[in-house]
Amino acid sequence: xxxxxxxxxxxxxxxxxxxxxxxxxxxxxxxxxxxxxxxxxxxxxxxxxxxxxxxxxxxxxxxxxxxxxxxxxxxxxxxxxxxxxxxxxxxxxxxxxxxxxxxxxxxxxxxxxxxxxxxxxxxxxxxxxxxxxxxxxxxxxxxxxxxxxxxxxxxxxxxxxxxxxxxxxxxxxxxxxxxxxxxxxxxxxxxxxxxxxxxxxxxxxxxxxxxxxxxxxxxxxxxxxxxxxxxxxxxxxxxxxxxxxxxxxxxxxxxxxxxxxxxxxxxxxxxxxxxxxxxxxxxxxxxxxxxxxxxxxxxxxxxxxxxxxxxxxxxxxxxxxxxxxxxxxxxxxxxxxxxxxxxxxxxxxxxxxxxxxxxxxxxxxxxxxxxxxxxxxxxxxxxxxxxxxxxxxxxxxxxxxxxxxxxxxxxxxxxxxxxxxxxxxxxxxxxxxxxxxxxxxxxxxxxxxxxxxxxxxxxxxxxxxxxxxxxxxxxxxxxxxxxx
Ligand code: NAD
Numbered sequence: 001x002x003x004x005x006x007x008x009x010x011x012x013x014x015x016x017x018x019x020x021x022x023x024x025x026x027x028x029x030x031x032x033x034x035x036x037x038x039x040x041x042x043x044x045x046x047x048x049x050x051x052x053x054x055x056x057x058x059x060x061x062x063x064x065x066x067x068x069x070x071x072x073x074x075x076x077x078x079x080x081x082x083x084x085x086x087x088x089x090x091x092x093x094x095x096x097x098x099x100x101x102x103x104x105x106x107x108x109x110x111x112x113x114x115x116x117x118x119x120x121x122x123x124x125x126x127x128x129x130x131x132x133x134x135x136x137x138x139x140x141x142x143x144x145x146x147x148x149x150x151x152x153x154x155x156x157x158x159x160x161x162x163x164x165x166x167x168x169x170x171x172x173x174x175x176x177x178x179x180x181x182x183x184x185x186x187x188x189x190x191x192x193x194x195x196x197x198x199x200x201x202x203x204x205x206x207x208x209x210x211x212x213x214x215x216x217x218x219x220x221x222x223x224x225x226x227x228x229x230x231x232x233x234x235x236x237x238x239x240x241x242x243x244x245x246x247x248x249x250x251x252x253x254x255x256x257x258x259x260x261x262x263x264x265x266x267x268x269x270x271x272x273x274x275x276x277x278x279x280x281x282x283x284x285x286x287x288x289x290x291x292x293x294x295x296x297x298x299x300x301x302x303x304x305x306x307x308x309x310x311x312x313x314x315x316x317x318x319x320x321x322x323x324x325x326x327x328x329x330x331x332x333x334x335x336x337x338x339x340x341x342x343x344x345x346x347x348x349x350x351x352x353x354x355x356x357x358x359x360x361x362x363x364x365x366x367x368x369x370x371x372x373x374x375x376x377x378x379x380x381x382x383x384x385x386x387x388x389x390x391x392x393x394x395x396x397x398x399x400x401x402x403x404x405x406x407x408x409x410x411x412x413x414x415x416x417x418x419x420x421x422x423x424x425x426x427x428x429x430x431x432x433x434x435x436x437x438x439x440x441x442x443x444x445x446x447x448x449x450x451x452x453x454x455x456x457x458x459x460x461x462x463x464x465x466x467x468x469x470x471x472x473x474x475x476x477x478x479x480x481x482x483x484x
Pocket of ligand 1: 016017018019020021022023050051052093094118119120121122124148149
């Protein structure tokens with residue numbers, strides 16, 4: 001199976017924060033891979049812009065190193081690397097200063113797509129937006145890409161939206177949530193809306209509950225002090241998990257087009273019920289031998305910030321009335337694993353005598369590792385032992401299904417950057433979506449802050465605190481195993 005690569009229009013992409021961690025690990029190696037695939041054509045250029053004083057040659061060397069380290073570059077690609085590097089330039093710019101802007105303006109070309117990636121702290125968004133206009137570098141056709149965190153509550157998110165709206169129209173703003181760029185997440189929409197099989201069952205008549213898990217094995221490590229100001233709710237639930245929840249729960253849009261999809265996602269967020277604190281479990285990982293505890297990592301012995309959260313949510317609409325959505329995410333968990341599981345209801349009646357087991361169909365959408373989808377179905381156990389039933393997965397692991405093309409399962413960042421150039425906002429969050437998400441999480445966070453809620457300790461390498469298991473047990477349900 002060979003996937004078709006359609007080249008995007010020539011572009012000038014300016015990466016503010018072009019020397020930072022995100023640019024070196026994701027954005028620049030991703031662009032290199034798009035160049036290798038032919039999607040980024042030789043007419044395009046990338047301009048790094050950051051505070052560091054360096055020249056274009058220094059930037060090229062930095063990018064060459066980043067490609068070696070994070071881009072999977074082989075020696076045989078030397079020529080391609082040299083060609084790619086020739087498309088790079090660099091300007092030293094302080095977002096808050098006046099130097100460098102005239103030079104940047106001089107580098108921009110007419111007749112190509114102009115895009116500006118704000119890979120810097122959100123506190124600089126306003127300065128960048130203002131100066132891009134002041135120096136006439138951005139025009140009404142330009143696009144800007146902004147990173148999470150998009151605010152830390154509704155008020156700050158509104159302020160950021162207002163700052164960007166002063167200079168850019170909503171159709172020019174691309175708020176990245178890289179979970180939306182994952183192959184499986186898009187496949188979720190293809191499975192739901194491209195097959196006749198699933199949509200008729202996608203409601204409270206057939207679905208018992210839905211579980212969304214995003215588990216990481218890493219702790220907060222070197223960024224503990226920064227993380228301690230946010231926590232799992234702000235860092236993961238408000239954006240990634242809620243976006244996944246929206247895609248799984250939304251009504252079919254009338255067409256697969258940016259605002260149609262985003263309108264439906266927004267309706268889901270607005271229909272989310274407030275969550276009682278009895279249905280929220282917050283945790284912090286404990287020390288384990290020489291491995292420090294969350295509070296040690298955060299350098300805050302009195303921290304009440306959560307490195308784990310599990311919660312039960314409900315969506316107030318006809319389709320999902322009575323169906324719980326269980327969300328869980330945490331650090332230092334037993335495996336790195338992200339999945340969405342749609343657990344269907346039990347059979348109303350079994351015709352098979354002596355079959356007391358509970359057979360359930362489960363559709364599991366794996367985001368990592370081994371992106372893919374599997375459907376648990378019940379079959380007869382092979383052999384002459386009579387009519388005994390077992391549950392087996394019908395597994396579609398993309399790397400197997402795609403064969404030699406598996407490596408072409410494009411990284412989320414690459415795909416999203418190409419969407420920016422194509423002007424396709426479907427997989428980006430709209431301003432009102434982000435605000436609605438904060439409007440839902442703010443009262444929950446305010447409530448536990450007001451109650452001085454102390455997170456429960458959990459063992460490193462576990463599935464979180466016991467209370468999280470109880471959250472499901474109380475409802476007669478259980479979490480799926482976290483498997484790497
Ligand atoms: P970083 O600290 O590694 O890099 C910051 C970059 O911004 C550097 O290039 C620096 O030179 C530049 N910079 C700082 N102050 C500047 C100024 N006044 N003017 C111009 N440039 C300036 O940060 P990062 O990890 O690359 O993150 C960048 C943004 O992306 C942040 O908002 C972060 O929250 C977000 N983000 C990062 C990751 C990640 O994996 N690193 C993931 C998601 C979101």
